[in-house]
Amino acid sequence: MTLSLRKTLATLLLVAGGLLFSSAIAGAEELQWRHAIGIIEAPKYLEGFQRFSYVNPEAPKGGTLKLSADGTFDTFNPVLDKGNLAAGLLPRASYVTETLFKPSMDEDGTSYGLLAEAVAYPDDYSFAKFRLRAEARWVDGKPVTPEDVVFSFEKFKELHPLYTTYYAHVLKAEKTGDREVTFTFDQKGNKELPMIVSELDILPKHWWEATGADGKPRDITKTTLEPIMGSGPYRISGFSPGSSISYELRDDYWGKNLNVNIGYYNVRQIRYSYFSDNNVEFEAFRAGNVDFWMETKAAHWATAFDFPAVNSGEVIREELPNPYRATGIMQAMVPNMRRDLFKDERVREALTYAFDFEELNRTVFYNAYKRVNSFFWGTELASSGLPEGKELEILNSVKDEVPPQVFTTPYTNPVGGTPEKQRDNLRKAVGLLKEAGYELRGNRMVNAKTGAPLSFEILLSSPTLEVVAVPYANMLRKIGIEATIRTVDSSQYLNRLRNFDYDMTWTVWGQTRNPGNEQREYWGSSSVNRPGARNYAGIADPGIDKLIDKVIFAKDRDDLVAATRALDRVLLAHHYVVPMYYGNTARIAYWNRLVHAKDLPEFAIGFPDIWWSRQGGN
Numbered sequence: 001m002t003l004s005l006r007k008t009l010a011t012l013l014l015v016a017g018g019l020l021f022s023s024a025i026a027g028a029e030e031l032q033w034r035h036a037i038g039i040i041e042a043p044k045y046l047e048g049f050q051r052f053s054y055v056n057p058e059a060p061k062g063g064t065l066k067l068s069a070d071g072t073f074d075t076f077n078p079v080l081d082k083g084n085l086a087a088g089l090l091p092r093a094s095y096v097t098e099t100l101f102k103p104s105m106d107e108d109g110t111s112y113g114l115l116a117e118a119v120a121y122p123d124d125y126s127f128a129k130f131r132l133r134a135e136a137r138w139v140d141g142k143p144v145t146p147e148d149v150v151f152s153f154e155k156f157k158e159l160h161p162l163y164t165t166y167y168a169h170v171l172k173a174e175k176t177g178d179r180e181v182t183f184t185f186d187q188k189g190n191k192e193l194p195m196i197v198s199e200l201d202i203l204p205k206h207w208w209e210a211t212g213a214d215g216k217p218r219d220i221t222k223t224t225l226e227p228i229m230g231s232g233p234y235r236i237s238g239f240s241p242g243s244s245i246s247y248e249l250r251d252d253y254w255g256k257n258l259n260v261n262i263g264y265y266n267v268r269q270i271r272y273s274y275f276s277d278n279n280v281e282f283e284a285f286r287a288g289n290v291d292f293w294m295e296t297k298a299a300h301w302a303t304a305f306d307f308p309a310v311n312s313g314e315v316i317r318e319e320l321p322n323p324y325r326a327t328g329i330m331q332a333m334v335p336n337m338r339r340d341l342f343k344d345e346r347v348r349e350a351l352t353y354a355f356d357f358e359e360l361n362r363t364v365f366y367n368a369y370k371r372v373n374s375f376f377w378g379t380e381l382a383s384s385g386l387p388e389g390k391e392l393e394i395l396n397s398v399k400d401e402v403p404p405q406v407f408t409t410p411y412t413n414p415v416g417g418t419p420e421k422q423r424d425n426l427r428k429a430v431g432l433l434k435e436a437g438y439e440l441r442g443n444r445m446v447n448a449k450t451g452a453p454l455s456f457e458i459l460l461s462s463p464t465l466e467v468v469a470v471p472y473a474n475m476l477r478k479i480g481i482e483a484t485i486r487t488v489d490s491s492q493y494l495n496r497l498r499n500f501d502y503d504m505t506w507t508v509w510g511q512t513r514n515p516g517n518e519q520r521e522y523w524g525s526s527s528v529n530r531p532g533a534r535n536y537a538g539i540a541d542p543g544i545d546k547l548i549d550k551v552i553f554a555k556d557r558d559d560l561v562a563a564t565r566a567l568d569r570v571l572l573a574h575h576y577v578v579p580m581y582y583g584n585t586a587r588i589a590y591w592n593r594l595v596h597a598k599d600l601p602e603f604a605i606g607f608p609d610i611w612w613s614r615q616g617g618n
Helices: 003-017 022-028 146-159 161-166 193-198 278-286 298-303 345-353 357-363 389-397 419-435 463-477 490-498 518-523 542-552 557-573
Strands: 036-038 064-070 101-103 110-113 116-120 127-132 170-177 180-185 234-240 244-249 269-275 292-295 315-320 328-335 438-441 444-447 455-460 482-487 504-511 586-591
Touching: 036 193, 064 278, 064 292, 110 116, 116 193, 127 146, 127 193, 146 161, 146 170, 146 180, 161 518, 170 193, 180 193, 269 278, 278 292, 328 345, 345 419, 357 463, 389 542, 389 557, 419 438, 455 463, 455 490, 463 482, 518 542, 542 557
Parallel strands: 064 269, 455 482, 455 504
Antiparallel strands: 036 110, 101 110, 116 127, 127 180, 170 180, 234 244, 244 269, 292 586, 315 586, 328 504, 438 444
């Protein structure tokens, strides 16, 4: 068929039936099938590569890995934002289900074919088509099909609020060949869209639409404790509801010899035990009943690891920067602007002046942390100084919709650490509150007009966070603010978070070096009233929305960096959060029956995927 005939046929199809498949749209453009997607740099591994360079292809297969998890679980259904999903089933990190493409651990923003062997998209990124591997199989031996991909996309987008936003610009997924599925986008120029659909976990349509073990039709809209079927390297081999779950490596796994899987999945059994108390969980690790521990508390890291197994070398401790080399972090106390109390920017800024990081770092954290001063802290995307160049041009384009200080005053956190600095900061906080209509009456900060006290609740998910929250509440009390602390179990915390049922909470946003659609989920007006969104602060601002679009539709890397810095600068200027602190290393401890390669990948520790057991081969 000639080029002109193809174009004519495409036009006739459009007129006759209103249907224009992506393959027809591309009639004037020769599509290139690609084995990899790289959105920051060109893929490192060429087509036909043998394996990733960071794996040990000779790693033995065998042994049992004993892990721990907090709280409880009540579902194996990864599609829903309901209940507590069992450890090991989180989308994009599941042992049981797989994605179309798989990320490389020694590249940032690069993925290679897994369930799909190739992807193709036009220069305007208006659609992306994936060609599934002929050999890809579910546990029951049936092939992974385009129908499975379409089903998975539709259910994740329909039933999970995060994916509703994440895939907001993906109009549809449709079968366009025996092993081909095409995603059509409602925008052009969004380079991230082929990557984010490649990350979709694929579920077996035939299994979910069949009758379950109980003789009743399965319902993907409900939680379930029936072990789900997948195409991945492990299967659920046993569980005790809410308290433990085990996975077993599949000998019949279709992809065990695939290049992206060589050197992966070396442990034969993975078992999670659940703990409701963090101290009991750590004691289980000390006793050897848990093999691996990631420490999140600096004080605990400094004081709790002087026990015989550490001293004898049976337990190994390491601090590794790898996971944070490509991760931007904002850890913060977050006032909920859905509450009238926090709508005034001056009130939110005053709350920041009451947080004395330097005192906490000295007295509680053994000076192990640094103060976070960016929503993209730790990356080149973080704003600093005054805007210039492309960033300044972007800010000028929304000049009437952003705080004027972004052009004149770099953001800085208050600095405490001494009684004098602390008094100065609290004095500034009182001044801001006075401007916002509050005044001190006796030892209480009240609304000057109504006399209502300035008070709120800080919602926490774990007692371990109280070491920070209690001193902060005490500092607020010095200026007449009554902040009570409410620590709840994981189920209650998640439910309250999903429904924005809190005054202030503590959270962490992790950012990649290639931000995109997820920014709407974090700070966009479209997510402010949608239960389950991660817009915890309740941001709905037209200037922010326009800057998010600048990030999503950046034409090249320079534009993306400039747009992200502009967004960061404006988020900081609005004082949406009370920035706290973070470290830039992963603190891990593990029993020496576990082994990892001497040189771990650049951007990950690879646990447990590329580690192995000394019990291997058993």
